Amino acid sequence: MDHASQNIIACPDCDLLQRVPELPDGAAAHCRRCDHTIALNRPESLENTLALTVAAAIAFLVANVSPLMELSVSGRQTHTTILGGAQEMWLRGEPLTAALVAFCTVFAPAVHISIMLTIILASRQTPIPSWVGKLLRWSEWHQTWAMVEVMMLGILVALIKIAEMATVIPGIGMFAAGALVLLVAAITVTFDPRKIWQRIEWVNGSIPPTSSGRPSALPKADSLSQQNHPLTAMSIGLVCCESCGLVSRPANVDNPGHCPRCGRHLTLRKHHAIQRTWALIIAALVCYIPANLLPVMASATLVSSENDTILSGVVLLYKTGSWHLALIVLIASVVIPLAKIMALAFLLITIQRRSIKEQRERLQLYRLVDFVGRWSMLDVFVVTFTVALIQLQPLMSVQPGTGVHFFAAVVVLTMIAAESFDPRLIWDSRNEKGG
Ligand SMILES: [Zn+2]
Ligand SMILES: [Zn+2]
Structure with missing residues (x-):
């Protein structure tokens, strides 16, 4: 070679x-x-990744079979698991949000961990079988959608909200999920995919x-x-x-075919990156309005009932004294989605105007947008786990509101928009102008 x-x-x-x-x-x-x-x-990248992945698989199993937390109010108790949260959303008439939560918290992490284990074990053979390349391609995609760390923060916010009205006891599942967050982060830092790519x-x-x-x-x-x-x-x-x-070097530049190493469809630049990104951010902007105006949660007690939008949830957190959590939810749910839509629109406009100014800064803006996007999912998890725990009819109950699926749509659309965008376009006008 x-x-x-x-x-x-x-x-x-x-x-x-x-x-x-x-x-x-x-x-x-x-x-x-x-x-x-x-x-x-x-x-020692591969050896260390193997040890971390085995530990992550164990933490994942424990986190999914043990209760995350228990809640008790006036002698009555409820508890929930990770999948139990998604299931409760399904039963309360939010199948799409339920599927999204299950995908991001259970399916994507499970696939990511199993693909990593398979890749590392298969890479001990020489030569490495070529299907490992296909798997490695998939692992990246699942990593984007595996949101265990965002879920943990969501659970934390839900716990603090609920602690106002009931006693919450964290379960074994919670500690296992915490360990999983650390292990997944350690795998990302330790794993060096180039070591494997070079041997395929x-x-x-x-x-x-x-x-x-x-x-x-x-x-x-x-x-x-x-x-x-x-x-x-x-x-x-x-x-x-x-x-x-x-x-x-493809035989035909207009139709480069597939990568000889991993089989991915090759393109000089992502297909219709500008049009697709525009379409996705416009759709996200349309959903952003009902996401903020419609209630995301409706809570009912024996004496009262009230609807919460994202903003009134933030105000409630602020009034109960957790101003730092109020700030986190405000930034993650209100500021980040809108800032992301505006940043992508700005990048698209400057590319369409063939600007050659501040290319490095614009690329940094794109990286930031791509990095923070997943954290917007926070409020979806807060609603899910609040709904899952507070089912103490007729004493107290919480239902998801219609705002939540518009909100989930905003997050998913902006995440796909950031993936459709091609940062290399920022530099292309410089090459055309020969500077
Ligand atoms: Zn390739
Ligand atoms: Zn570069």
Whole structure:
């Protein structure tokens, strides 16, 4: 296998071609133009990831079979598990939100952990079977949607709200879920997918990493650093795989086919990125209005009943003295979704106007949008676990309101919008203008 050409990569965020140097243990290489971390060398990465993944699988099982918390009011008790929360939403007439909660808290983490275990165990063979590449591609996607840490914060907010009116006892499930959050974070830090990608064989055995089969199709590694004018993969007809990072020269640039290493459909830029992102953020903006105006929760006691919107929930938290939680919910549920929609619109407009100003700053804005998006799901979890616990009819009960599925729609639409966007477009006008 041609190792020199394996060291040439195109930055996933700005498409600049560059050579990755040999890295000492623990070191990282950053993109010369946009500072994206393009390579890391984590010693013992696979061994440590295996140990962490086994621990995460155990924590996941315990977190799902034991009660998260118990609640007691005037001698009556209820308790809930993670799936019990989703089930309760289903029974209260919110099947879509229930499915979303189950997907983000149970299904996606379960798939992510099992895929990681399979990948690491299979990677002990030499050569690594090519299906491992396909799995590795999927693991990234499930990682985005696995939201155990957001769920934990949601449970915490729900607990503090409920503690005003009842005694809450955290269960074993809660501690296991807490351990799971730490373990999943540790896996992300420890796992070095490049170690596996480098050992996966191309589909047709021995050919070097070019779809056309010509090793000379890639530029010479030393010639890259001497370029004073930025050389991107697209500008010289190369395509970078979005999953495994393999740079290859397709026979036909307009229809590059599939990545020879992981089988992903190759594109120079994400398909219709601008139109799709616009459509998704406009849809999100439309849902944002009912999400904030309609009640997300309706609570009833023997003597009174009231409807809570997201904002009145924030006010309630503030009045009961937990101003810091009020601030977190306000930022996660009201500020972040709107800021995300506005930031993506700003990025799209500047790309359409072919702006070459502040490209680094605009890319940082995109990274921030992509990173904080998942935290908006907070209020969906707060509602779910409040509803699941407070079912003490006729004494006290809480029902989900219609606002909650509009709110969930805003979060999902903005997350997909951020994924549809292609940050490399920010840099393309610079290449066109030759600056
Ligand atoms: Zn870059
Ligand atoms: Zn690939």
